[in-house]
Amino acid sequence: MRAPLDTVFGVDSNVRVLRVLAAHGGPLSSSDITRRAKLSKTGTRQGLISLEECGAIVTEGSGHSRLHRFNHDYYLAPQIKALFGAESVSSRRCSMPYVSARENRRRIFRVSLSTVV
Template sequence: MRNPLTHILGVDSNVAVLRELVRHGGALSASDIQGRSGLSRSGVRLGLISLEKSGIVVSEGSLATRLHRFNTAHFLSPQIAALYVAEKDRFTDIVESIRNSAGTQRSLLRSLWIYGSVARKEDGPESDLDIGLIADKEYLSGLVEAVRENLREPAARLGFLPNVVGLDLEDVSRLARDADPWWLTATLDVVVLAGDRPEEVPVRDRSHNYG
């Protein structure tokens, strides 16, 4: 009676299952939830059992075709749905602040991207938000300074810690040629916000010069 949120949101799998159901807005199978959330099969099953007991999730159909949905009639449904909307909107605002962080110098960017744990969707509360950018050598230092400065206010307001790494074309060619471990990791799973994918920049530059 007193603390129903403990039972609804007190386990990671509950939070993840509920997030996918709220964001989808309709009925999903357990396998759909698993694919969307990245949880294990057992994690989804345990989450659904707990959430059904709390009444925040309702299920229908036979065992083979069972579907699950967020219970919008639950007494806490408006507040819980609002939490997930706020969570999604915050990340959208973070991404947009990075996308626009070069300001009037945005056209000078060869590439701007997010990499690391955030791009891989493996970040935790203490994770930095790793940001990479590529620009011609003569513009690089000014762009890095502008991005860092323009991210100060949104970082404080939205609660994230940007870690900005700037590279020029020579840096990128060298890292790619040497198969540098950091470079391979930083370009494996990326969210590109401006320009080309980082590993494609040197190739495109050579095509421009010699094509």
């Protein structure tokens, strides 16, 4: 494989499937992955096939009882986990609720009134 990161991160569905499996840590069915990744069944299936072919995930079982898990032995696994970990920390920092300046002034005014009374 010439450019494994193109395969792993080149398609949105691959990234979303891999993010779900890396975060979960254990095996999941394709329907669980579809729900958690908020993808279509087709998008999930294509992501699973692509990620299994490059070795980033492992699929166990057969037929309708197939389970998929993040391959911790994949040579890029530590880097992938680190990237998703950094992404998670960054998204928590950015998800703080926005308060408009006007609302902030109202809150300050209410607090100052309550201390005066």
